[in-house]
Amino acid sequence: MTEVLWLTAKLAGITTLLLLVAATPLSWWLARGRSALRTPVTALVALPIVLPPTVLGFYLLIALGPKSPLMVLLAPFGIRTLAFTFEGLVIGSLIYSLPFAVQPLRNAFLAIGDEPLEAASTLGASGWASFWRVALPLAIPGYVAAAILVFAHTVGEFGVVMMLGGNIPGETTVLSTEIYRLVEGLEWGEAHRLSLILLVFAFVVLFTLLALEARSKILLRTRS
Numbered sequence: 023m024t025e026v027l028w029l030t031a032k033l034a035g036i037t038t039l040l041l042l043v044a045a046t047p048l049s050w051w052l053a054r055g056r057s058a059l060r061t062p063v064t065a066l067v068a069l070p071i072v073l074p075p076t077v078l079g080f081y082l083l084i085a086l087g088p089k090s091p092l093m094v095l096l097a098p099f100g101i102r103t104l105a106f107t108f109e110g111l112v113i114g115s116l117i118y119s120l121p122f123a124v125q126p127l128r129n130a131f132l133a134i135g136d137e138p139l140e141a142a143s144t145l146g147a148s149g150w151a152s153f154w155r156v157a158l159p160l161a162i163p164g165y166v167a168a169a170i171l172v173f174a175h176t177v178g179e180f181g182v183v184m185m186l187g188g189n190i191p192g193e194t195t196v197l198s199t200e201i202y203r204l205v206e207g208l209e210w211g212e213a214h215r216l217s218l219i220l221l222v223f224a225f226v227v228l229f230t231l232l233a234l235e236a237r238s239k240i241l242l243r244t245r246s
Contacts, residue, residue, distance in 0.1 A: 023200075023216075030196040033108070034176040037115040041123040041172050042165060044116070049127035050153070068125075070118040075181025082114045082186045111187045111194055118182045122171040130164020131157065163238050167231060174227040178220060 048067070052060055070078055085092060086104040093103055104110035134157055142152040180198040187194030189203055197216055204213035 023212075025192060026195055026197060026200045026216075029108075029192070029194075030177055033111055033115060033196060034173045036112055037119055037176045038169050038172045040112075040116060041119060042169060045120065045123035045127055045168070049124050050131055050157075052124065053128045053131035068121045071121050075118065075179065076185055078118055079114065079182040079185025082110075082117065082182065086110045086113065086186065105186060106188050106190060106194060108187075108193055111183060111196075114182050114186045115176050115179070118179060119172045119175050122175045123168045126164045126167040126171060127161065130161035130167075133164075134160050163234060166234060170227055170231060174224065177223065 048063075051057075052064055052067075083105050084090060087093065088103040088105075093101065096102075104113060138156050138160065139152050142156045143149075147155065177196075178198060180202070183194070183196060183199055184202070187196075187199075189195050189199045195203070197220060201213050201216050201220075204210075204216070
């Protein structure tokens with residue numbers, strides 16, 4: 023059980039860190055950009071929310087399998103497939119958890135408004151300096167919400183993990199797939215124990231998000 027918990031936490035932690043970095047420029051562009059491509063890109067990013075996980079997992083399995091064009095390009099580097107590997111699970115997690123990072127960050131950047139950035143520009147700050155010194159600190163609540171959502175969603179995902187990673191002990195077995203294996207083996211006691219852990223974890227996540235939302239509203243009322 024310790025190995026499963028560690029692998030689950032490792033997958034969720036790596037996914038969260040990578041997505042907070044990768045989703046920042048995308049979220050900023052979606053919030054502040056003027057391109058006509060924003061709507062189709064927003065729909066594309068949100069696709070994992072409505073797409074059946076098995077469908078997404080199926081296409082990821084093909085894309086990361088030994089016969090895909092991507093693997094042909096990586097073959098000279100000794101990489102023939104990423105399916106049923108931990109690295110493949112990380113790639114899959116980045117895709118299916120992407121909307122849970124982009125949406126809070128986009129909302130946080132939208133909430134900043136134009137005034138703080140215009141004030142920074144008036145004082146001579148460049149666009150890059152305004153982002154780092156003004157936008158980023160003001161968007162911290164969005165980063166906290168994104169981190170919590172991505173971590174929790176990665177921990178709970180089952181369909182994509184099963185399709186792309188299978189259930190290989192020590193390599194791709196995480197909490198959600200371990201519960202499935204235990205139920206298949208009629209090990210109800212252990213399955214109940216792991217399910218209870220996820221249930222408590224989900225409640226703590228939702229409670230924390232609601233508390234953060236309430237605190238943000240209080241701060242906004244205080245400032246106004």
